[in-house]
Amino acid sequence: MLDPPRTMSLILEMQQMTKRYPGVLALDRVDFSLSAGEVHALAGENGAGKSTLMKILAGAIQKDGGEILLDGQRTKIDSPHSSLKNGIGMIYQDFKLVPELTVAENISLGNEPAHRGFIDFPQMQNTARSILEQLGENIDPSVTVKTLSVAQRQIVEIAKALSRKVRILALDEPTASLTEQEIQNLFGVIRKLKSDGVGIIYISHRLDELFEIADLITVLRDGTVVGTSSLHETNKAKLIQAMVGRSLEEEYPKIQLQRQNELLSVEDLNTPKLKDVSMTLYRGEILGLAGLVGAGRTELARAIFGADRVHSGTMWLLQKAFTPRSPKDAIAAGIGLLTEDRNLQGLILQMTLSENISLASLQRLTQGLFIDRTKEKAAAGEFMRKLQIKAPSAETVVDTLSGGNRQKVILGRWLMTKSKVLIFDEPTVGIDVGVKYEIYNLINQLAKDGVGIMVISSDLPELLGICDRIAVLCDGRMTGTLSRKEATQEKILRLATEFS
Amino acid sequence: MLSKILDRFGLGIALALEAIIFAVLSPYFFTTDNLLNVSLQISITAIIAVGMTFVILTAGIDLSVGSLVAVVGVVSTILLKADFPFVLSLLLSLVAGIALGTFSGSVAGAFITRFNISPFIVTLALMTIWRGAAFVVTEGRPVWDLPEAFSLLGGGRTLGVPNPTIIMAVVFVLAHVVLNRTRFGRYVYAIGGNAEAARLAGINTRRVVTQVYMISGSLSALSGILLASRMNSGQPNSGLMYELDVIAAVVVGGTSLFGGRGSVAGTFLGSMLIGVLRNGLNLLNVGSYVQQVVVGVVILLAVLLDQWRKK
Numbered sequence: 001m002l003d004p005p006r007t008m009s010l011i012l013e014m015q016q017m018t019k020r021y022p023g024v025l026a027l028d029r030v031d032f033s034l035s036a037g038e039v040h041a042l043a044g045e046n047g048a049g050k051s052t053l054m055k056i057l058a059g060a061i062q063k064d065g066g067e068i069l070l071d072g073q074r075t076k077i078d079s080p081h082s083s084l085k086n087g088i089g090m091i092y093q094d095f096k097l098v099p100e101l102t103v104a105e106n107i108s109l110g111n112e113p114a115h116r117g118f119i120d121f122p123q124m125q126n127t128a129r130s131i132l133e134q135l136g137e138n139i140d141p142s143v144t145v146k147t148l149s150v151a152q153r154q155i156v157e158i159a160k161a162l163s164r165k166v167r168i169l170a171l172d173e174p175t176a177s178l179t180e181q182e183i184q185n186l187f188g189v190i191r192k193l194k195s196d197g198v199g200i201i202y203i204s205h206r207l208d209e210l211f212e213i214a215d216l217i218t219v220l221r222d223g224t225v226v227g228t229s230s231l232h233e234t235n236k237a238k239l240i241q242a243m244v245g246r247s248l249e250e251e252y253p254k255i256q257l258q259r260q261n262e263l264l265s266v267e268d269l270n271t272p273k274l275k276d277v278s279m280t281l282y283r284g285e286i287l288g289l290a291g292l293v294g295a296g297r298t299e300l301a302r303a304i305f306g307a308d309r310v311h312s313g314t315m316w317l318l319q320k321a322f323t324p325r326s327p328k329d330a331i332a333a334g335i336g337l338l339t340e341d342r343n344l345q346g347l348i349l350q351m352t353l354s355e356n357i358s359l360a361s362l363q364r365l366t367q368g369l370f371i372d373r374t375k376e377k378a379a380a381g382e383f384m385r386k387l388q389i390k391a392p393s394a395e396t397v398v399d400t401l402s403g404g405n406r407q408k409v410i411l412g413r414w415l416m417t418k419s420k421v422l423i424f425d426e427p428t429v430g431i432d433v434g435v436k437y438e439i440y441n442l443i444n445q446l447a448k449d450g451v452g453i454m455v456i457s458s459d460l461p462e463l464l465g466i467c468d469r470i471a472v473l474c475d476g477r478m479t480g481t482l483s484r485k486e487a488t489q490e491k492i493l494r495l496a497t498e499f500s
Numbered sequence: 501m502l503s504k505i506l507d508r509f510g511l512g513i514a515l516a517l518e519a520i521i522f523a524v525l526s527p528y529f530f531t532t533d534n535l536l537n538v539s540l541q542i543s544i545t546a547i548i549a550v551g552m553t554f555v556i557l558t559a560g561i562d563l564s565v566g567s568l569v570a571v572v573g574v575v576s577t578i579l580l581k582a583d584f585p586f587v588l589s590l591l592l593s594l595v596a597g598i599a600l601g602t603f604s605g606s607v608a609g610a611f612i613t614r615f616n617i618s619p620f621i622v623t624l625a626l627m628t629i630w631r632g633a634a635f636v637v638t639e640g641r642p643v644w645d646l647p648e649a650f651s652l653l654g655g656g657r658t659l660g661v662p663n664p665t666i667i668m669a670v671v672f673v674l675a676h677v678v679l680n681r682t683r684f685g686r687y688v689y690a691i692g693g694n695a696e697a698a699r700l701a702g703i704n705t706r707r708v709v710t711q712v713y714m715i716s717g718s719l720s721a722l723s724g725i726l727l728a729s730r731m732n733s734g735q736p737n738s739g740l741m742y743e744l745d746v747i748a749a750v751v752v753g754g755t756s757l758f759g760g761r762g763s764v765a766g767t768f769l770g771s772m773l774i775g776v777l778r779n780g781l782n783l784l785n786v787g788s789y790v791q792q793v794v795v796g797v798v799i800l801l802a803v804l805l806d807q808w809r810k811k
Contacts, residue, residue, distance in 0.1 A: 307700060331702035345700055348693035350760050359690060359701040362683045370681040413701065 601721025
């Protein structure tokens with residue numbers, strides 16, 4: 001990759017950025033620059049140095065070497081305050097909004113218009129309204145933020161940044177939990193900002209969308225720049241190769257699976273979120289669950305897992321009636337759920353790898369009154385090897401593991417319970433390209449061994465890449481099931497929006 | 501290396517330093533008599549602190565312990581005076597006392613797990629209820645004239661060791677084994693670390709949380725009986741502010757108020773640290789008002805040390 005010539009003026013130059021942590025060089029003489037009205041993507045695996053670079057720009061941490069130039073002027077950014085003062089805005093994955101305050105209050109938080117010490121609320125509302133209108137968004141500034149969708153909250157974050165006259169805006173994984181429609185909307189806002197001359201730094205794991213929205217891409221690996229290129233001059237395979245440092249034959253490994261007997265069937269399931277949902281899962285197949293956010297995919301998974309109340313409907317597991325009243329029942333019957341939020345709903349972060357893996361299998365590991373800890377460690381160690389979990393030992397606290405390894409720990413938990421049905425909710429969110437590939441291979445291997453797999457994903461190429469069949473939900477109802485041959489993005493989207 | 505040693509033995513080192521200082525300042529400090537005396541003095545609250553450790557490990561709190569000490573104390577002593585042979589009435593008073601504490605814990609557990617009310621509020625209400633009940637059943641007067649033999653339970657010694665010290669030791673060892681070796685103990689840590697994840701791993705979180713409050717209630721009741729025995733009377737105003745002393749011991753012992761992190765071994769050291777401090781200050785004739793201030797400062801320092809070593 002070569003550095004393309006750029007005619008626009010550079011508003012930001014980060015030169016030779018270096019950051020050292022005990023034992024690692026997080027950034028090693030990294031160069032990164034941004035022009036006005038340009039979307040510059042930053043890609044790389046977790047730990048490549050993207051967030052470190054952004055944290056330096058945001059003033060959250062201090063660089064150990066290098067220079068930052070704004071409009072060609074050497075500038076010192078030594079605190080979040082000085083970063084903001086210099087027109088730099090950051091939008092993190094976990095928003096920094098106060099849910100109990102209104103949209104207008106959030107937008108002007110820390111910057112409230114005031115008269116003689118009292119907040120000028122009408123002025124605050126007007127400012128908020130005009131910024132939101134400028135973004136082409138129809139959000140009422142007087143509602144509390146907690147009533148907004150994730151996508152709307154993101155717009156409020158952007159509005160908040162714009163209210164501070166931001167010229168450089170960094171977005172970290174902005175589409176992670178957005179639907180296709182919301183993503184397009186966000187892209188509209190980004191294009192508007194571009195035309196206003198705002199420089200945008202865009203971080204995302206989803207390579208497809210980079211081709212749609214970004215002008216330039218810089219790939220980082222192990223704290224160094226692999227290259228910078230125009231997106232017209234590169235392709236996905238080249239980018240993946242740059243990111244992981246080796247080539248992957250293809251993004252989604254797919255093996256031929258032999259579908260076996262019926263494993264799980266759901267008939268006319270009704271919950272507060274689901275209406276008359278029926279579906280069947282066979283042994284040895286990978287069934288995708290597609291739909292927009294809020295369509296009821298997670299709710300279906302949780303109902304099968306006994307985590308939520310079911311109003312009516314019947315379920316059959318291996319031809320036997322199956323009515324789980326709690327996750328405990330479902331686990332005993334052979335169901336495993338890998339939740340979307342691994343940290344909040346999956347792992348006990350302060351426990352060790354071994355304790356997390358064995359958590360659902362302690363009954364089997366108990367001898368008399370006591371847990372057989374030797375047996376426990378041996379069993380956990382076995383899954384650690386099988387799943388290639390990268391950690392110093394089975395006694396490592398999971399808090400210190402990366403996203404991919406955390407996902408493998410939970411998978412280990414469900415392998416230890418000998419699950420017959422495994423439900424993966426957004427299995428690769430926040431996971432590096434290289435580890436994603438490993439996870440797909442593990443899913444394939446499990447299906448081959450006769451496990452029935454359900455995969456919920458908002459990433460359509462992922463579903464199309466790994467599933468044998470794809471069932472589509474819309475507004476709590478099952479709108480169709482497509483075989484691997486017939487499924488396309490367009491068909492899935494049509495089914496996913498049938499009622500809207 | 502140094503940080504690792506501090507991390508593992510920090511509290512023990514602090515306790516040793518404290519003991520050395522007092523030993524230098526007072527020749528009486530390091531005598532067997534005095535050390536047994538310290539263990540006797542901490543035993544009542546330390547036994548409650550074991551139950552509190554379970555509760556705090558699940559990210560809960562139990563404010564009702566002090567009032568339970570009082571209500572169980574008076575109820576047991578009233579039953580003790582019933583017109584039965586002594587052994588029978590002793591048995592009755594012990595069983596009823598412990599049952600009352602356990603019942604209180606199950607009520608707390610039910611409100612917390614079934615109606616999702618915060619443990620702070622539920623146990624605050626129980627604290628008021630039991631304190632009031634202790635005064636109602638005694639009409640505000642202490643229960644006197646107990647059988648002589650009853651005072652042996654909390655006031656007697658076995659092989660020279662005060663009975664409450666022995667009971668405390670047994671409680672700590674049992675609790676340590678339960679927390680570290682049994683499924684129940686593992687679940688306590690898991691729930692405190694992440695209750696939703698624990699539920700989704702198939703743990704009956706409601707049952708475990710309720711049991712934890714029952715343990716706290718029954719150990720408070722045990723302490724209430726021991727205290728009544730030591731005072732040879734049932735006092736409706738006994739156990740005042742015990743909840744705070746107990747929470748202090750647990751927190752100084754390194755158990756996180758956010759749950760999931762801590763141990764009963766730590767709670768023992770925390771209880772000892774505060775107990776030795778009080779004892780030493782007494783030996784040096786420091787007034788009780790100044791003692792309060794010193795104990796408060798030490799609690800702050802101990803928690804600060806704990807924060808510091810976590811980094």
